[in-house]
Amino acid sequence: MPELAEVEYYRRRWDCALGQRISAVAAHAEKRVFRSISTRRWTELLRGSILHSSEARGKLMLFRLSNKLWLGLHLGMTGELRVERPDFKPAKHDHLVLYQNARTLVFSDPRLFGRIRIHQGEVAPAWWSSLPPSLLSKEFTPARMAGFLHRHRRLPIKATLLLQSGFPGVGNWMADEILWRARVHPRTLSGALEEDRQRILWRAIRLVARGAMKHISPDFSDPPRGWFFNERWGNGGKCPVHGVALARDSISGRTTVWCSRCQP
């Protein structure tokens, strides 16, 4: 589920725990979500550490702790963060559980596509520092986007939008929302977009990213009426502009929904 704004929503859920010590750790250490962790004893490192702050970039989250510890989280397809009572007992999919005096922090992920990383050092880990600029930052410019589209000029634009190295945080529904607003057919090759169409696409990316952050991150509400988002799941979706039945097909292995009238 989690794309840009949903990741931000889950990150904020643990805000209540900042400044507080982790008193105990429970983990399903053999699960795939821990595949990036090399050190044994990592649960001992976390136990006793204080959770200082957190940040989300794209679909990744980084938590800074005392003792020069950093906790990286990716929610994959089905991951989520929750806050439970102090006496919480982990269930089947609750793979990382951090106990504090007043609450319990839970990372759960049924499909195990998520990823948990631990890093120890003065500064944030390299995988974090080398992330591409956020879609809402000054560094995400039309020129940068143009270069990325050119590098992937033989790839359908739908697939290019899903590349996290160019469009961090964009997932399947955001990509469809962006293309519908930019009136670009999802199969269009990335290199075939004229400069003016690229500019429209860039603006749609900013609008969708900003709107998603505004409407979804505070409380996981759906975007307002008129968003493509509200029509693209299940069959029977209608274009918010024309009421025309939406087209649906698999593009680069991902289900894609579009309006054949808006996006010729």
Next chain:
DNA sequence: CATCTTGTTACGTT
């Protein structure tokens, strides 16, 4: 039972 899934990555091919 078959098919689907809001994500990434390994691997073989172009």
Next chain:
DNA sequence: AAACGTAACAAGAT
């Protein structure tokens, strides 16, 4: 060498 297509990962929903 870089980019591309596809299968694989895993488990639940329909």
